[in-house]
Amino acid sequence: MDSLKLIALDETDLAVISACFQDAVFKTGDIAFLGKDKTFTLEGNRFVWEEGKDRKTFERRRSVLAVKQVQTVRSRGIDLKDAGTVHSLLAVTFAAGEEAPAGAIELILSGDAVIRLDVDCIEVQFADIGGGWETKFKPRHPVAS
Template sequence: MTMKLLALDDEDLTVISAHMQDAVFRIADVDYTPKQKHFTLAANRFDWEETDRNAKGFERSRSALCFKQVKGVRSIGVDRKAPEKVLSLLAVLYERDGEGPEGSIELVLAGGGSILLDVDCIEVQLADTGGTWETTMKPRHPGAA
């Protein structure tokens, strides 16, 4: 199934986070353009919905996750000098700063790292950019049922 989603609030962002859980990407697949206030990452998204329907195999698809209205980007525990290192996305979280729509979006990574986006508001798009392919590997989370 080709995915296309738009998030304009934290509830919508929770849906995108669920679909992006266990997506893998490289630092080389991340782009931030301050003038346009865009942050984009291209990732191989694990299809959890298909896993529930099909016990025989698993699927991934190439996806673009685009954040707009981004004022700044910071990272913790991410080696930006290793562009080919594969990172795994666990969650996309939002924390509001005060009364307005401004806040921070955190991309929580496996291994304790994170990428923090300072945003004017939530405006996030998720879109599959290609077909799916089979994989024999299903992500595991120690301690999860």
């Protein structure tokens, strides 16, 4: 499979990146905010959803999400002092602010944790940065009834 390289400049694009990065696992230490550059990065091991559903083995790849034009970063449910804590990404969403195109990008994590990025606009890059490896475990989500 070819490596993914995507860019999001609107909510529709961001939804595609969210789907690709869903169920990525990462450690708190994989998060960085470069305030001078207004860039937030998160490196994680994503599940390769695009490879199909009916397989006996699956794949994960090392990937990076880079969010540009970030003014502030806030989090809930994350101990930033514990670099080794593992998190699972559920979704990447955008909430428009009072003055377009500004708003907030939220990284929704398992365990009711959230990383909120106040941004001037949606400018997100996503790329696989390493080769894939096999896994027998496919993420599962309970279906709401």
